[in-house]
Amino acid sequence: MAKSSADDEELRRACEAAIEGTKQKIVFSIRVVKGRGIWGKSGKLKHMGKARVLAISTKSKGQRTKAFLRVFKDSSGGELEPAKLYKLKHLSKVEVITNDPSGCTFTLGFDNLRSQSVAPPQWTMRNIDDRNRLLLCILNVCKDIMGRLPKVVGIDVVEMALWAKENTPKVTNQRTVRDGPVAQTVTESDLDVTVEKELVSQAEEEDMEALLGTYVMGIGEAEAFSERLKRELLALEAANVHAILESEPLIDEVLQGLEAASICVEDMDEWLGIFNLKLRHMREDIELIETRNNKLETQSVNNKALIEELDKLVERLRVPSEYAACLTGGSFDEACMLQNIEACEWLAGALRGLETPNLDPAFANIRAVKEKRAELEKLKTTFVRRASEFLRNYFASLVDFMISDKSYFSQRGQLKRPDHADLRYKCRTYARLLQHLKSLDKNCLGPLRKAYCSSLNLLLRREAREFANELRASTKASRNPTVWLEASTGSGSNANAADTSTVSDAYAKMLTIFIPLLVDESSFFAHFMCFEVPALVPPGGVANGGKPGYNDDDANDDDLGIMDIDDNDGKAGKNSAELAALNESLQDLLDGIQEDFYAVVDWAYKIDPLRCISMHGITERYLSGQKADAAGFVRLLLGDLESRISMQFGRFVDEACHQIERNERNVRQMGVLSYIPRFATLATRMEQYIQGQSRDLVDQAYTKFVSIMFVTLEKIAQTDPKYADVFLLENYAAFQNSLYDLANVVPTLAKFYHQASEAYEQACTRHISMIIYYQFERLFQFARRIEDLMYTITPEEIPFQLGLSKMDLRKMLKSSLSGVDKSISAMYKKLQKNLTSEELLPSLWDKCKKEFLDKYDSFAQLVAKIYPTEQIPSVVEMRELLASM
Structure with a gap:
């Protein structure tokens, strides 16, 4: 069996060299394959997967130790270099891959990887022993350092423990401390001890050995073993029951x-119930005493507050004797007004004090309060009646005194x-008195306002x-005749009209004196009589039509020097009903004064009707200076004056138009009508009177005048059709000549100037055509017949038509152009004969020659087209002939 790479000291030193400087120590290192690979017999990787080195490293920081799983790979220089680093505290699962029949492939799952959707890498060991050694090392480190084991899937822990026991030599003296750190060098004995310590405890191991030993020595089958376990269980239960029966004396x-303790508890409960009942009765007695005490305290406080409120109410209901005497029988002389004002203020305050918002609603129905309110109402009624009667008499006496003094008026x-x-x-x-009367009784102001208006109206109308x-x-001005456009009047009668500017000056003076006076009176009346409206004339205003200097010392006459009493007075101008009442009172105050203004307007009209233009402009200026507020009557007065002036001027315009219409009654009219130059004179003077105002009034008059003039001119022309065009062109020319200068500055006259110019051109064209056709009738009739036929037949066929042959052409030319110079001279004489205005002849003769050449040019073009072989005098020859004449 080949030696495991876990025992390769060179490999461990190479790993330590790769992590030099990190203060970590390599605990365990072994070669693995990343992915599914196949190891050769020599321990070399044959194919598939990548060779890697897995190492367990630790790092001590104080009393804490951290463990890491490191992955190394071979560099190009043959040395190991770090590839990955995992913290073992995040290791959550160790899973052996079941797809690998060898059991050497496993995965390590960490819970802190960013992408959990990517499968963790698979590690393949060379054999089962290397796999078990690596996994046991990882589990031991997790248990020692982190105190917990990751989840193990695909391998049995007991199997691993048995493997560790089999692969560990029996060395009795090699034990490590239970809670000490893992040794740097892990041997087979270390693995054995660690597995016994951590995976299966010593007691559990001995029990397992005894059980397994029993199974091996005495039991042949699982059923027999189960029966033996049941019998032992029944024996144990019987032993437990016997032990319980033996302990009966102790239980008794x-x-x-x-039982003794229960009797004591019952006695204690009985005593506690008795004490609880007594305590409850005592608590109820205490609550009753506290309730009675609180009621007495509340009653005492309420009585004290009631006495204070009653004292205040009694003080409020007391009427001072000095105020009562003043309100019921005091004098209204100027010296006593201060006392009257104080009494009014007290009375108003006392009445407000007895109203519900200011008086506690609980006191409102008290008999004493009702009686006192009735007493105060009686005082108020008495005082208001006395004050109103005094003021009515006072206003009348003031005006009577002024009217009786004749030196006060113009003489x-x-x-x-x-x-x-x-x-x-x-x-x-008495302004302050009126304010208080309004606060006491608003209804009393109506009769007072009527009395003031009635008295002052007499004074204003007399003035x-x-x-x-x-x-x-005192105004001296000679009267101008109203007959401006009548034909019978001498031509120079209006040329040097008398200067009537004093008439309009007198009217302006009337407005200058009285319009500001009426505005001031309206403003003073509105504030004196307590109307809730804004000031009519602000300081420095233009109530006098923009002419400063009137009553400069009294610029603030409408300021009565008093403060508003009612809170609502600050909302001036917002009450339309109040403004309507004010204008109705101003009508009573100023009604009738307009008749004197009308008289001045009528007087000025009789002297010079054209002065209506100036007066209209003056009125417009004053009207634009008035505000549309409480001075409504002044605006109405100025509006009525403007309407009356317009009406008077309209009468003048109608009379002048009637004079123009009289001209058509004459049987024979020759030359320029007399009203055309007279209209120019009239328009010139009207423009002098405009003075920048009344443009619309004058323009309307111009429109009416000129319309009547043109209509009358056309009617007169129709009486003699033979000379109608001459008559029209002379009069339209005279209209243009007389209004040339004015038409350049007056747009309305410019419009009529262009209208006259068009009518003049039309009349000239008709008259010249008539003269030309009179002298050259055959020539142009021949040309007209050719033009008419060209609409229906070709030009080549025209010479073969009856009356249009070449012979007919020669005859017509001989009769028409044989004495053409004489015919042209006759045409000039005929043009000269009918004209009465010699200055028009040159321009008309030029037009006549031009018109004749245009017509002859058209005739020559027709002949060249229809009769190409015929010769006629050329247009150039005809032009030279006309130029020589």
């Missing part, structure tokens, strides 16, 4: 002791600017009436 003694020779500073100052004294009357009386 134990039972007597247990003859002196325009007086309305000044309400003193009125507002006196009203501010506007006196101012408007004196404004008209």
